[in-house]
Amino acid sequence: MRIVTVGDNCMDVYTSSGKAYPGGNPVNVSVYLSGLGAEAAYVGWVGSDAYGEMMIDAIREKGVDTSRITRAEGRTAVTCVEMDGSDRRLGDYDEGVNAQFSLTAEDVHFIQAHELVHSGIWGHADPYFALFKEKGLLTSFDFSDRLQHELTESLPPYVDYPFFSYTLEDEYIRQRLRKVQGRGAKIAVATLGENGSLAYDGVQFYRCGVEQVNVVDTMGAGDSFIAGFLHARLQGRPVQECMEAGARTAAKTIGYFGAW
Template sequence: MRIIGIGDNVVDIYQDRNEMFPGGNALNVAVLAKQSGAESAAYIGIVGTDIEGDHILDSLSKNLVDASHVRRAVGESGKAYVDLNEEGDRIFVKSNKGGVQAKLKLNLTVDDYEYIKSYDVVHTSLYSHLDEELPLLKQYLPVSYDFSNHFSVELLERVCPHIQFAFISGSDLTEVEIEELFLKIHGLGAPFIIITRGSKGVVMSHNNKRYEQGIVEANVIDTLGAGDSFIAGFLTNHFNGFTIEESLIAAAQIAARTCEVNGAFGHGKQLTF
C-alpha cells in the first residue's frame, strides 16, 4: 500500500533529556506506516527554516518517506516541550503553537493533487487545518482523519461526510458516550470509526459492526506516539488486504513497540545552546 500524510509536523523537545524528536500526527503516521510495511510513504507540510526543520526533513529522508512536496517557510518549525510527571508519563508543558505552519495555510496545488492521487490513502488531522480541502481530497482517494480528543459536534459534522476513517482518542469516554459517537459519525457517512483508549485498548465500529482490541504488553519507556502508530499499523495492514481483526492486532503490536522507544519513532538529536 501507498500512504501520504498531509498536515502537521513538530519537534517534541524532551526537557529532561535535552533532546528533540521529530513528530506531529500526519508526519508520524507516514513514517510509522513505512516502518510497518507500507510499500511507500510520503509527507506534505510546512517546516521552518531552522535546525528543527532540518532535523524533521533529515528524519523523513532516513525513514525513506518522500518529502519532495514539503514547503519551507522562513520562521520557526513547530515545537512542543514535554517532560516526565511523577508516574514517568510524558506530559506536554508548552509549545510555540505550531510555529510558522500555524501562520500559513497549506494550499494544495494542481501539481500536488496529481501527486497525491498516486497513493492509496491520505491521512490528516485536526491539527493540520486541512478541512477545506477534504471535499476535493475524497474525490481522489480515501481520507483518514485523527480527531484527537478535542473534537466538537461542529467539527464532526464538517469533516465526517468526507472521510472513510475516523480516529478518536477516547480514554475518558464512557460506554454510552462511545456508542453515541459511533451512531453520530456513521450517520454522517464515515464507515470506519476507531477509538483508542490507552491502557483499556481500542473499540471500533465498521458500518455498525463492533470490534474490540486489547493492548499488547510492552517494556514501556515512552507512550508518546503510540496512538499515531496504531493508526499507521491499522491503515497499512487494512490496505495490504488483511482482515479488520488482523489489522487491529497488528496495530496493537506496532503501538506496543513504539512505547519502547523515546519519541514517536526515535531519531533524537541533542540540543546545543
C-alpha cells in the same frame, strides 16, 4: 501501497533532558507506515531554522518521500514535553510556520497519485478532504481527543477512517462512534490507552486489548496504532485483524523515548 500524510509536524522537546525528537501526527504516521513496508510520503511545511533541516533529514532517513516538504521562512513548530513516569504530558506549543499551511495545485496533484491520504485535527488540511474524496482517494483523519470539535460534525462525510482518542469503553464513546460512522465513514475507531481500542463499522462494535510490554514513553502510540490499522486495512484484512495490527505497532512504539 502508496499512502500520503498531510499537515502539521513539530519538534517534541523534552524539558527534562532538552533533547528534541521529530514528530507530529501526519509525520509519525508516515514514518510508521514506511517501517511497515508501505510507500509513504509526507506533505507539510517546516521552518527555515535548524529544526526544519533536522525534521526533513530524519523523515527522509526513515524512507519517507520528502519531495513535497516546503521550507517556509520562520520557525518550525515545537511542543514542550514533560514526563510523568512513563507517560508524557504536552506543554506549550509554538505552531510556527504551520499556522499558515496550505496546499498548492502541485501538492494536490502529488497527493492524487496515492491510494490513501491521512491528516489530523491540527494539520490545517481539513478544507481539502472533500476534494480528496472527489478525486477518489481513501481518506483517514485523526481527531485526537477533540470528540466535540466542530469538525466531528462537518468532516465525517469525507473521511473513510476517522480516529479518536479516549480512555474508557463506555456508552459515550459508543454513541460518538455510531454518530460519526453514520455520517459517512466506513469504520470509526477510538484508541483507549491502556484499555485498548474500539471500532464500529455500522453493523457491530469490535474490541481489542493492548499488548503487555515495558512502557518507556507513550509518545506516538496512537499514531502508530493508526499506521498499523491502515496498513492492514489496505491489505484487505478484516476489522478485528486491523485493530490487532494497530495494537502490535503501538506496543513497539512505547518501548523507547520519542515518537520514533
